[in-house]
Amino acid sequence: MTDAIFARIRAEAERERLPVMRERTALLLQETVEKLRPKRILEIGTCIGISGLTALSSCEGVLTTIEINTDLAERARSNFREAGVSERAEVLEGDCFECLKYMELNRYDLVILDGPKGHYSELLDVLKPMINEKGVLFADDVSFHGKVNSGYTEHKHRTIVRNMEEFLKKLASDRDFSVKIYDFEDGVAVAYKEKK
Ligand SMILES: C[S@@+](CC[C@H](N)C(=O)[O-])C[C@H]1O[C@@H](n2cnc3c(N)ncnc32)[C@H](O)[C@@H]1O
Numbered sequence: 001m002t003d004a005i006f007a008r009i010r011a012e013a014e015r016e017r018l019p020v021m022r023e024r025t026a027l028l029l030q031e032t033v034e035k036l037r038p039k040r041i042l043e044i045g046t047c048i049g050i051s052g053l054t055a056l057s058s059c060e061g062v063l064t065t066i067e068i069n070t071d072l073a074e075r076a077r078s079n080f081r082e083a084g085v086s087e088r089a090e091v092l093e094g095d096c097f098e099c100l101k102y103m104e105l106n107r108y109d110l111v112i113l114d115g116p117k118g119h120y121s122e123l124l125d126v127l128k129p130m131i132n133e134k135g136v137l138f139a140d141d142v143s144f145h146g147k148v149n150s151g152y153t154e155h156k157h158r159t160i161v162r163n164m165e166e167f168l169k170k171l172a173s174d175r176d177f178s179v180k181i182y183d184f185e186d187g188v189a190v191a192y193k194e195k196k
Pocket of ligand 1: 019020021022044045046047048049050051052066067068069072094095096097114115116
């Protein structure tokens with residue numbers, strides 16, 4: 001997988017203002033994957049595939065990634081083909097809650113949560129049983145532009161912010177996870193599944 005492909009996809013995302021994982025967060029994902037060496041990865045929120053490609057280029061595992069937008073899902077497939085990883089990447093098209101219903105029995109070593117920002121708390125309940133013992137949940141955008149845990153009261157993003165606050169609280173109080181929060185870029189939560 002060449003740097004030129006990453007550069008082209010990132011430039012495209014920037015030009016079109018697509019909400020892809022930012023560079024420092026992608027580097028943290030890369031480091032997490034290199035340490036964990038996951039065999040099976042699940043991602044919620046594919047967009048055009050930057051975070052998926054980052055994960056696949058750092059390990060030999062396989063990725064299942066879910067995207068609700070048909071055009072973005074197709075572009076991600078094309079990017080995975082160009083990067084030579086399409087045989088390790090399955091892009092499921094549809095609403096993540098619907099897709100996850102059919103995947104409940106599957107287990108993953110790494111789950112990348114980067115989908116609908118107002119639903120992280122409910123998604124945690126669905127995803128937790130799908131994470132292997134010693135697996136990791138990597139959740140992006142947990143500070144939601146600095147609004148989470150800031151006393152934000154404006155109507156516009158109130159539901160998202162409240163749900164994200166509930167997600168972080170639930171994660172922190174879950175004795176099956178050990179959680180690290182990174183406050184750079186849009187905030188990242190990395191939760192290691194392990195008995196405390
Ligand atoms: C932040 S972007 C993902 C960026 C991607 N992980 C990356 O870094 O390349 C969030 C994506 O989630 C998708 N999405 C939003 N709601 C969704 C849902 N209910 N089910 C599946 N995907 C959803 C959006 O269309 C968008 O492409």
